[in-house]
Amino acid sequence: MDEHDIFSLNERFEQATTEEILRWTWQTFGDKVATSSSFQTQSVPLLHLIAQVCPQMVVIFLDTGFHFSETLAFRDELQARYQLNIKVIYPAIDKNQLFRQYGEGLYRQDPDLCCYINKVEPMKRALHGLTAWISGVRRDQTSHRQGLRILEPQADGVLRIHPMLNWTKKELWNYINRYQLPAHPLFAKGYPSIGCAPCSRPVFAGEDERAGRWADKDKTECGLHL
Numbered sequence: 327m328d329e330h331d332i333f334s335l336n337e338r339f340e341q342a343t344t345e346e347i348l349r350w351t352w353q354t355f356g357d358k359v360a361t362s363s364s365f366q367t368q369s370v371p372l373l374h375l376i377a378q379v380c381p382q383m384v385v386i387f388l389d390t391g392f393h394f395s396e397t398l399a400f401r402d403e404l405q406a407r408y409q410l411n412i413k414v415i416y417p418a419i420d421k422n423q424l425f426r427q428y429g430e431g432l433y434r435q436d437p438d439l440c441c442y443i444n445k446v447e448p449m450k451r452a453l454h455g456l457t458a459w460i461s462g463v464r465r466d467q468t469s470h471r472q473g474l475r476i477l478e479p480q481a482d483g484v485l486r487i488h489p490m491l492n493w494t495k496k497e498l499w500n501y502i503n504r505y506q507l508p509a510h511p512l513f514a515k516g517y518p519s520i521g522c523a524p525c526s527r528p529v530f531a532g533e534d535e536r537a538g539r540w541a542d543k544d545k546t547e548c549g550l551h552l
């Protein structure tokens with residue numbers, strides 16, 4: 327696929343539905359494509375669509391060792407409900423080793439390094455041998471994401487595919503309500519966006535939905551989507 331193909335497909339996919347993009351992706355790449363999920367409330371529409379269009383697709387879950395127990399339980403609930411083909415990937419060093427090597431506060435002192443060890447490097451391993459990776463990011467989530475395209479070739483040769491890029495928060499919620507999709511157990515406790523426990527807090531009235539992520543830092547992305 328050259329630059330011209332990517333350009334034409336991006337033009338076409340701006341008008342396409344998420345189902346159409348998923349169907350094209352599965353037909354084009356088959357078992358050389360995987361998606362990843364953080365198993366939060368906002369992740370459910372994409373997983374629901376994948377379960378209908380391409381249920382065999384691998385869903386990568388990065389188990390950083392810092393997730394809320396509710397996230398792990400929600401992941402298991404969704405796996406049972408939608409028969410998802412989940413593959414759990416762990417960091418190269420476990421939590422004990424991490425603490426011995428860097429102390430227990432690495433997420434505070436150097437969150438970029440912590441995310442690299444626990445998310446970015448494991449994801450690189452998970453993508454080894456794959457041609458494409460589907461991510462559920464949306465343009466309305468962060469300023470960085472506003473500039474993304476639906477198909478984004480990466481330097482490592484893996485094609486990033488963003489089939490939900492044009493969804494708005496309102497459309498996401500309409501979909502969740504229409505199909506009565508389940509919510510992460512902590513959603514009702516003020517977590518519209520949730521990641522590792524030490525780096526997620528509930529949001530307050532009037533705050534952005536991602537305001538609880540790395541709330542006391544400039545950081546807005548873990549590095550997977552940069």
Ligand code: SF4
Nearest residue numbers: 437440441444522525
């Ligand atoms: S989100 Fe926080 S705890 Fe999780 S890997 Fe990143 S810095 Fe570490």
